[in-house]
Amino acid sequence: MSMSKKTFIVVVCGATASGKTALAVDLAERFGGEIIGSDSMQIYKGMSIATAKPTAEELRGIPHHLIDFLEPREVFSVADYVELARAKITEVTARGKLPILCGGTGLYINSLIDNIEFAEVEADMDFRAKMQKREAAELLDELRFKDPEAASELHENNKKRVIRALEVLHVTGKTMSEHKAASRLNPSPYEPLMLRIEFHRNELYERIDRRVDLMLEAGLLSEAQEFYRRVGFPRPTENTQTATQAIGCKELLPYLSGEAELAECIENLKKITRNYAKRQLTWFKKDSRIHLLTPEKAFIEAEKLILNVITQIS
Numbered sequence: 001m002s003m004s005k006k007t008f009i010v011v012v013c014g015a016t017a018s019g020k021t022a023l024a025v026d027l028a029e030r031f032g033g034e035i036i037g038s039d040s041m042q043i044y045k046g047m048s049i050a051t052a053k054p055t056a057e058e059l060r061g062i063p064h065h066l067i068d069f070l071e072p073r074e075v076f077s078v079a080d081y082v083e084l085a086r087a088k089i090t091e092v093t094a095r096g097k098l099p100i101l102c103g104g105t106g107l108y109i110n111s112l113i114d115n116i117e118f119a120e121v122e123a124d125m126d127f128r129a130k131m132q133k134r135e136a137a138e139l140l141d142e143l144r145f146k147d148p149e150a151a152s153e154l155h156e157n158n159k160k161r162v163i164r165a166l167e168v169l170h171v172t173g174k175t176m177s178e179h180k181a182a183s184r185l186n187p188s189p190y191e192p193l194m195l196r197i198e199f200h201r202n203e204l205y206e207r208i209d210r211r212v213d214l215m216l217e218a219g220l221l222s223e224a225q226e227f228y229r230r231v232g233f234p235r236p237t238e239n240t241q242t243a244t245q246a247i248g249c250k251e252l253l254p255y256l257s258g259e260a261e262l263a264e265c266i267e268n269l270k271k272i273t274r275n276y277a278k279r280q281l282t283w284f285k286k287d288s289r290i291h292l293l294t295p296e297k298a299f300i301e302a303e304k305l306i307l308n309v310i311t312q313i314s
Contacts (some may be wrong), residue, residue, distance in 0.1 A: 006191040011101040014196040015277040017207045024102035028062040034092045037067040038103030041246040050248025072231045072243035106283035115188035131163045147175035198292040224249040
């Protein structure tokens with residue numbers, strides 16, 4: 001499908017536990033689509049419960065790409081994601097199917113649909129080592145001074161990306177924001193219809209707490225124990241994105257190592273997941289292209305929006 005020679009794609013985005021997968025599958029069944037994941041942790045093998053990977057039953061036979069394909073210790077960047085997602089979109093459209101992007105990693109989604117070209121900036125390992133010794137909050141404060149636009153999209157918990165933004169400026173003399181602005185000179189090949197199910201904050205948090213309870217009933221603790229037995233425990237200084245950083249497993253580490261009670265770890269997992277959802281909402285609320293769907297009528301509203309686009313391009 002194309003609009004003005006651009007490829008039409010549907011993007012189901014939003015916070016964790018907001019029903020993205022169910023909506024994406026319903027839409028894929030209705031419009032002959034295939035789903036392309038946009039979650040930075042579901043890409044890794046293992047941790048199926050922790051990262052809420054859709055089960056075979058949930059997918060109902062709909063092809064789902066870019067999920068469960070990477071070894072847990074492999075490093076994967078947003079540039080890697082964009083390259084693979086572009087290829088998958090091309091494959092899906094070549095089959096006459098509708099590409100449906102589904103996930104909650106805003107950086108992946110926006111980098112793809114806005115055609116961000118990533119500068120090939122060589123790593124400065126000495127600089128990284130020096131930055132690694134500093135506190136994350138201090139680094140983010142420095143980035144706010146030097147590149148406020150990039151800093152506004154980051155959280156101090158993501159020390160790796162904060163250091164990378166400072167490194168790009170150190171190596172090239174240009175901020176990450178300047179590199180992004182230059183990359184946007186090439187128009188996007190995509191015409192995205194962006195959808196998000198809008199819950200009241202308290203209702204979303206209740207859904208998150210319920211899902212954590214269900215994950216524990218499904219065997220999350222055993223999964224975390226087996227996962228760390230296979231891949232090893234994350235090192236205290238580790239800041240690269242690998243599966244060991246995923247929410248859902250690392251919060252149980254204090255219990256697995258005998259340092260805390262299980263109830264304390266579970267409550268912390270719920271709290272951290274709620275905080276993550278809050279950051280996701282903050283990200284997506286900045287994008288005026290996103291159509292908000294009411295939870296009870298999400299499919300009907302999404303179906304109408306897609307039909308309107310299809311009518312325009314037919």
